[in-house]
């Protein structure tokens with residue numbers, strides 16, 4: 633994580649309070665002990681993913697899953713891989729826990745906290761894919777340092793991927809898409825799988841953030857890079 637001149641960490645998110653519905657609160661109470669993982673800032677204890685999932689299968693990390701629709705949908709369509717979602721927004725966590733229970737998914741685990749703190753605890757080469765769909769765009773220039781897709785974060789994510797593993801990002805902010813491409817192209821350990829923007833993959837479900845961008849007339853950009 634990068635830090636400001638005073639040494640305070642620069643976050644990719646603003647903590648915000650959200651209301652938990654009864655459905656979310658029930659899901660939390662029932663599913664969190666089974667499926668949840670609390671990310672503690674500064675904790676560097678290596679995470680045993682085989683123990684977390686109860687099996688050894690290829691793993692997908694989804695950063696900032698929002699309400700978790702895409703995590704649940706993709707995990708349901710992909711039973712051979714395990715999906716670890718990480719989010720800071722608690723109603724979204726409650727929603728994903730509810731979706732997992734309703735759909736009886738066994739290949740999803742849910743982490744609460746800062747994604748990059750979690751990533752630091754993952755072994756090198758332990759991920760088959762990393763997904764970052766519609767990360768906060770931080771459109772103002774003075775906030776660009778908060779963007780998730782920064783050279784330092786990308787280097788760390790790439791190192792956690794297995795060789796040949798993919799980093800898949802999507803955004804509806806053209807300027808962020810360009811900046812992502814520049815950052816991802818600049819990482820010599822990654823190769824652009826499509827040589828440019830990727831065609832929208834059918835396996836990426838539409839979320840309300842994507843719909844909002846489309847309704848506002850914005851173009852959607854997918855970027856898929858492979859670890860060399």
Ligand SMILES: C[S@@+](CC[C@H](N)C(=O)[O-])C[C@H]1O[C@@H](n2cnc3c(N)ncnc32)[C@H](O)[C@@H]1O
Pocket residue numbers: 644645695696697698699718719720721724745746747748764765766767768780839840841842
């Ligand atoms: C614009 S939303 C997109 C949500 C979802 N991917 C979608 O497409 O609907 C970005 C999400 O990323 C989360 N987020 C931002 N930085 C994060 C971080 N460092 N760790 C975990 N979640 C993060 C925010 O809380 C927010 O829910």
